[in-house]
Amino acid sequence: MPSGLSTESAQPRGDADGAGRPADDLLAVSGVSVALRRRVGEVMVVDTANFTIAPNGALGVVGESGSGKSMLSRALIGTLPRYGGRVTRGSIRWQGRELVGLPEKEWRTIRGTEIGYVPQSSMASLNPILPIGEQLLEAVSNGRRRADAEHRARVLELLELVRIPRAKQVIGETAGQLSGGMRQRVVIAAALAQRPKLLILDEPTTALDVTVQAGILKLIVELRRELGMAVMLTSHDLAVIETVCDNVMTMYAGAVIEIGATGAVRQQPLHPYTKALMGSRVDQADPAKELLTIPGEPPTTGNWPTGCRFWPRCPSAIDACRVGEQPAMGAYGERWSACIRTEEFL
Numbered sequence: 138m139p140s141g142l143s144t145e146s147a148q149p150r151g152d153a154d155g156a157g158r159p160a161d162d163l164l165a166v167s168g169v170s171v172a173l174r175r176r177v178g179e180v181m182v183v184d185t186a187n188f189t190i191a192p193n194g195a196l197g198v199v200g201e202s203g204s205g206k207s208m209l210s211r212a213l214i215g216t217l218p219r220y221g222g223r224v225t226r227g228s229i230r231w232q233g234r235e236l237v238g239l240p241e242k243e244w245r246t247i248r249g250t251e252i253g254y255v256p257q258s259s260m261a262s263l264n265p266i267l268p269i270g271e272q273l274l275e276a277v278s279n280g281r282r283r284a285d286a287e288h289r290a291r292v293l294e295l296l297e298l299v300r301i302p303r304a305k306q307v308i309g310e311t312a313g314q315l316s317g318g319m320r321q322r323v324v325i326a327a328a329l330a331q332r333p334k335l336l337i338l339d340e341p342t343t344a345l346d347v348t349v350q351a352g353i354l355k356l357i358v359e360l361r362r363e364l365g366m367a368v369m370l371t372s373h374d375l376a377v378i379e380t381v382c383d384n385v386m387t388m389y390a391g392a393v394i395e396i397g398a399t400g401a402v403r404q405q406p407l408h409p410y411t412k413a414l415m416g417s418r419v420d421q422a423d424p425a426k427e428l429l430t431i432p433g434e435p436p437t438t439g440n441w442p443t444g445c446r447f448w449p450r451c452p453s454a455i456d457a458c459r460v461g462e463q464p465a466m467g468a469y470g471e472r473w474s475a476c477i478r479t480e481e482f483l
């Protein structure tokens with residue numbers, strides 16, 4: 138076993154400020170597990186996640202499809218019941234306030250208002266026939282009272298904030314008249330309507346081509362700086378996360394398996410899965426270049442192997458990796474890894 142600290146004695150931090158200095162937590166997630174109701178009973182999709190986000194911090198969450206990124210995000214905004222899910226254990230503290238077990242009425246005062254959310258495929262969720270201005274007005278007035286002149290001014294301000302050219306005209310246009318990139322900017326504007334302190338973006342650039350994607354990522358970087366807000370961004374692609382986030386957290390089969398400063402992880406990933414993920418990332422400079430893919434498939438939910446969940450695909454697996462439980466995260470300086478061989482690799 139490595140001599141790293143266990144997650145019981147210390148908390149992996151996803152929040153160092155880029156210079157490695159930890160700050161007070163905006164969000165602190167401790168031992169959070171999420172289960173979904175299925176016909177066979179409850180199935181765990183997120184297993185004992187521990188991480189924090191500081192005010193103005195930016196945490197990227199990377200992992201293959203099905204690793205639990207979206208379900209974790211949904212736990213943070215209290216929408217799991219819509220998917221037949223719930224937090225089965227652990228604590229989510231938002232500015233010191235416990236969110237686990239919060240009644241829906243109280244979630245409504247946090248979701249959208251304090252924590253903004255841009256869901257996956259959100260561009261498609263825009264109403265195709267309702268003018269953009271009307272849709273943003275709904276987000277601005279938050280259903281509380283009739284939209285007034287102040288709200289209308291805020292709609293324009295939001296469109297300008299997300300750098301939409303011809304903002305005044307766009308107010309009267311429909312989503313169908315806008316390009317994919319402009320639609321995504323509108324969705325981000327809606328998520329910012331109540332000035333949240335944390336913006337969670339789930340795969341915000343997946344459906345966009347490379348140039349448009351770069352523009353959206355640049356916007357997120359600038360908004361974070363201008364508004365002094367924190368960001369949590371999920372992606373399959375470490376290159377996307379690298380553009381926006383100081384820190385990165387890798388998930389595999391429901392488990393958080395590595396956390397560290399993005400630059401350090403990029404230079405020397407501690408977990409073989411993060412390393413493999415980097416090898417298979419899309420080469421933005423040469424998209425036609427053949428991708429290195431990770432052999433095999435991730436285990437399906439509910440069919441996780443004993444021991445480390447990555448061992449069937451891991452080039453470094455030894456007998457000890459195949460037995461017992463999924464290894465807990467251990468600390469290695471400012472970094473965290475759930476691989477029992479991390480010390481040997483260092």
Ligand SMILES: Nc1ncnc2c1ncn2[C@@H]1O[C@H](COP(=O)(O)OP(=O)(O)OP(=O)(O)O)[C@@H](O)[C@H]1O
Pocket residue numbers: 173182200201202203204205206207208209220257373437438
């Ligand atoms: N709407 C849903 N209903 C039932 N099960 C779901 C739903 N969405 C996700 N799941 C299951 O929850 C598990 C975690 O999925 P999740 O969507 O959180 O992964 P992800 O890492 O976000 O993947 P992707 O990048 O494809 O969105 C998977 O086993 C998936 O099959």
